[in-house]
Each structure stands twice: as structure tokens, then as C-alpha cells.
Amino acid sequence: MSAVMVEGLRKQYGTVKAVDGVSFTVERGEVFALLGPNGAGKTTTVEILEGHRGRDAGHVSVLGFDPATGGRAYREHIGIVLQEAGFEEEFSVFELVRLYAGFYPRPRDPDEVVEQVGLQDKRDARVRTLSGGQRRRLDLALGLVGRPDVLFLDEPTTGFDPSARHHAWELIDGLRSLGTTILLTTHYMDEAQHLADRVAVLRAGRLAACGAPDTLIAAERASVLSFLLPEGTAAADLPPLTGRVEVRGAAVSVETARPAHDLHALTGWSLERGTELTSLTLSRPSLEDVYLDLVGEAPS
Numbered sequence: 396m397s398a399v400m401v402e403g404l405r406k407q408y409g410t411v412k413a414v415d416g417v418s419f420t421v422e423r424g425e426v427f428a429l430l431g432p433n434g435a436g437k438t439t440t441v442e443i444l445e446g447h448r449g450r451d452a453g454h455v456s457v458l459g460f461d462p463a464t465g466g467r468a469y470r471e472h473i474g475i476v477l478q479e480a481g482f483e484e485e486f487s488v489f490e491l492v493r494l495y496a497g498f499y500p501r502p503r504d505p506d507e508v509v510e511q512v513g514l515q516d517k518r519d520a521r522v523r524t525l526s527g528g529q530r531r532r533l534d535l536a537l538g539l540v541g542r543p544d545v546l547f548l549d550e551p552t553t554g555f556d557p558s559a560r561h562h563a564w565e566l567i568d569g570l571r572s573l574g575t576t577i578l579l580t581t582h583y584m585d586e587a588q589h590l591a592d593r594v595a596v597l598r599a600g601r602l603a604a605c606g607a608p609d610t611l612i613a614a615e616r617a618s619v620l621s622f623l624l625p626e627g628t629a630a631a632d633l634p635p636l637t638g639r640v641e642v643r644g645a646a647v648s649v650e651t652a653r654p655a656h657d658l659h660a661l662t663g664w665s666l667e668r669g670t671e672l673t674s675l676t677l678s679r680p681s682l683e684d685v686y687l688d689l690v691g692e693a694p695s
């Protein structure tokens with residue numbers, strides 16, 4: 396059985412269709428990222444899965460529970476890291492993590508968790524004295540401490556400095572290797588590409604695409620070969636290529652679904668003529684390129 400099953404999910408606020416017939420599954424042990432511009436319906440979807448919001452229609456199951464009616468038994472199996480968690484400001488980091496550990500039947504060791512998220516230096520600091528990034532790490536600690544089977548991470552690294560982000564990625568990779576199923580939302584495409592086994596792109600409450608990043612990239616976008624025309628040659632001299640050739644001055648780019656074939660034809664042609672293909676590059680499209688094609692705007 397999949398860890399998460401969503402079928403025909405709908406949620407409307409007044410006239411706004413926040414989630415408009417969304418279906419997907421997340422397998423056990425998978426890291427799954429929900430992507431989409433502001434207002435696309437990511438948080439609404441995740442909060443319905445967490446049991447924090449009701450739905451208007453559709454079927455939802457997480458670990459066999461309906462989040463709307465699963466109650467405490469359900470919540471003992473999940474961990475939640477919210478975008479804006481309100482904390483007890485006068486607690487110390489350790490006290491708060493230990494308090495949360497007490498809510499779960501088989502928690503992780505609070506000291507280990509504090510160390511895992513890189514807050515050991517702040518173990519005894521009051522929560523109110525933490526920086527924004529340190530608070531986000533505390534959020535992560537509170538989500539982890541209950542040893543959840545499914546962990547929901549809403550924009551887990553927003554506000555992190557680059558090294559804290561890489562540290563969080565390692566932590567999430569580590570949780571995956573322990574078999575934790577992770578559903579995260581993010582606006583960082585490099586994060587999704589690095590962490591997620593599969594991604595779903597939401598646009599205006601609907602699923603625009605779903606699949607492994609590499610599969611989506613291969614399906615949606617060709618690779619681009621670029622180089623400078625050797626001196627004394629013209630575009631008309633180029634060998635037959637499968638891709639679409641664009642020439643601007645001496646700069647040639649070839650958008651191709653068969654990069655090995657076209658690269659071979661070009662390098663063979665160049666060697667035969669005793670020339671060099673200066674500035675030759677083969678660029679692999681990124682998830683961000685595909686995302687922009689799908690949602691028609693920059694990630695926000």
C-alpha cells in the first residue's frame with residue numbers, strides 16, 4: 396500500500412478553487428516534493444494530509460488513516476514542520492524538543508535530535524534568542540523527534556544560509572535511508588532536484604506534471620549543444636543533425652533530443668576538416684527550466 400494516496404482532492408474557499416481535483420500517491424520511503432507558484436495549492440494540500448484542514452471532496456489516505464478522522468493514533472505516526480510555527484519562547488531548545496518527545500510513544504533521543512539539526516551550541520538557549528534560520532532548524536527537530544513514519548516539511552529550508560541548507564539536505568537524505576516517507580514543499584528547484592525521488596507541479600490547484608525529476612526533464616525539454624562555428628565555415632557546411640539548429644553570428648545552438656547522435660556527427664565533422672569546435676558545451680536542462688515551462692513564471 397502507498398504511504399500517501401490522494402484522489403480527486405478538492406478544496407474551495409469562496410470562489411477560489413485552491414485544490415481542484417488533484418490525485419497522486421507517495422510510496423513508502425519515498426521523498427516527494429510538491430512544487431508550484433504562490434497560491435498554487437501546496438499548503439492547502441499538505442494541511443489536508445496533516446489533518447489540519449477539511450476537504451470538500453476526494454479521497455485521502457495516509458498510512459491507511461483518513462487524516463480528517465485519524466485523531467491521536469494518526470498523529471503519533473506523522474511529523475510536521477510548518478512554515479510558521481509559534482513556539483513557547485521562554486523554553487530552552489532542549490526543553491522544547493524534550494517536551495515534544497513526550498507527546499510520542501517511541502520518540503528519538505532529544506539530545507541526538509538537537510545535534511542532528513546542528514543546534515548543539517544552542518541547546519540551552521531560550522527559543523526567543525534564536526535567529527530565523529535557527530528557528531527553522533528547531534522546527535525540523537520538533538518534526539523529527541517523534542520518529543515519524545511520514546514527515547511533512549513545508550518549505551523546510553526557507554531562510555537557511557547555504558551551509559545550513561546543505562546540512563538539512565544531508566539530514567533529509569539520512570531520514571530517507573532510515574525509511575521515512577517525506578512529503579515536502581519547496582520553492583527551490585535545486586532542492587527538489589537534489590532531494591526528491593518524484594515531484595508534482597501544481598498550477599492553480601491542478602496537477603501540471605508528476606514524476607521523477609529526470610523523467611520530467613527528459614519528457615519536457617531537449618538538451619542544448621552549443622559551440623562557435625570554426626573559422627572559414629558557414630552554417631550550411633554543418634553535417635545533418637537531428638536537432639533544431641539556431642545560428643547567431645558564429646554562435647550555434649542545437650536543441651536536440653538525441654545529444655549523443657548530434658555530438659558524434661559534429662565532432663566527426665570537425666575532426667575530418669581539421670578544425671576545432673571552440674566553446675563546445677552540452678547543457679542538460681534543469682528542473683527549474685522544466686518548472687518554468689510548466690508554470691509559465693519564475694519560481695517565487
Ligand SMILES: Nc1ncnc2c1ncn2[C@@H]1O[C@H](COP(=O)(O)OP(=O)(O)OP(=O)(O)O)[C@@H](O)[C@H]1O
Pocket residue numbers: 408411412413431432433434435436437438439440
Ligand atoms: N484560509 C483561507 N481562506 C481563503 N483562501 C485561502 C485560505 N487558504 C488558502 N487560500 C487560498 O487558496 C489558494 C491556495 O493557497 P495555498 O496556501 O494552498 O497555496 P501555496 O501553493 O501553498 O502557496 P505559497 O507558495 O504561497 O505557500 C490561494 O489562492 C489562497 O489565497
